Amino acid sequence: MKKLFKSKKAFSLTLLSLALIAVIVIGGSAAYFTDKDEVTNVFTMGKIDIGLEEPGWNETDGLGMFPGSVKTKDPTVTAVEGQSYMRIRMELVDADGSPITDANRINLILATLFYDKDFQEDSPNITVGEFYQTQELDALLVSGKVLPEFNADDFIFAGNETGKPGVRYYNYKGIFDADIPSVAVLFTNVVVPADWDNEEVEILQGANGGYKILLTAEAIQSAEMANAAAAFTALNEAYGVSVG
Numbered sequence: 001m002k003k004l005f006k007s008k009k010a011f012s013l014t015l016l017s018l019a020l021i022a023v024i025v026i027g028g029s030a031a032y033f034t035d036k037d038e039v040t041n042v043f044t045m046g047k048i049d050i051g052l053e054e055p056g057w058n059e060t061d062g063l064g065m066f067p068g069s070v071k072t073k074d075p076t077v078t079a080v081e082g083q084s085y086m087r088i089r090m091e092l093v094d095a096d097g098s099p100i101t102d103a104n105r106i107n108l109i110l111a112t113l114f115y116d117k118d119f120q121e122d123s124p125n126i127t128v129g130e131f132y133q134t135q136e137l138d139a140l141l142v143s144g145k146v147l148p149e150f151n152a153d154d155f156i157f158a159g160n161e162t163g164k165p166g167v168r169y170y171n172y173k174g175i176f177d178a179d180i181p182s183v184a185v186l187f188t189n190v191v192v193p194a195d196w197d198n199e200e201v202e203i204l205q206g207a208n209g210g211y212k213i214l215l216t217a218e219a220i221q222s223a224e225m226a227n228a229a230a231a232f233t234a235l236n237e238a239y240g241v242s243v244g
Helices: 002-029 103-111 134-143 198-205 228-239
Strands: 049-053 070-072 076-081 083-094 113-116 146-148 155-161 164-172 183-185 189-191 211-221
Touching (some): 134 146, 211 228
Antiparallel strands (some): 070 189, 083 211, 113 146
């Protein structure tokens, strides 16, 4: 009987020991509460996109012009994507592609450019097919419905490229925004006054019988730019030019 009693006691102690061990393990696991969560940050690169077209201009429109000629020439820039600072670079070159540097010739070319504020209306102020004398054009300019050379409502003349009098820059005022979308027209018409004489026409056309107006729209992101001046300075650096 003694042996049996001892064995039962040993068995009971073993169970008790197991129970204590179990209590210690459970207590250790439940002493701390833990949790976790995650945040995923997605980074993408912004994008800007602009478009330049001339809806009213055909390639042959500039051929065979004479005093009294009136043509629609409407370089139009549209913000396609993103927000940017935008400008238009205008380069005047001879018929053979060489830069025009003569001040008289440059001024005469600029004198044929006009921005008609109502050019998209049913009754534009400058009508293709009409003959305009210098006096009539001056009267349109005085009325304020027609502007000389470029659309000063939306652009400012930023200056010439250093050392290149025939290269001119026109900066768009404000942010060029695709969410609107922003649309800007630099000028709308080329008009050769009907009373210009042979001397003026000969200067205008030059020794090679004509000239070209090359237009380029340029844009740079507006994000992370302190202001327009900083943006256009960065654009100058990007293209390796000096404007002033």
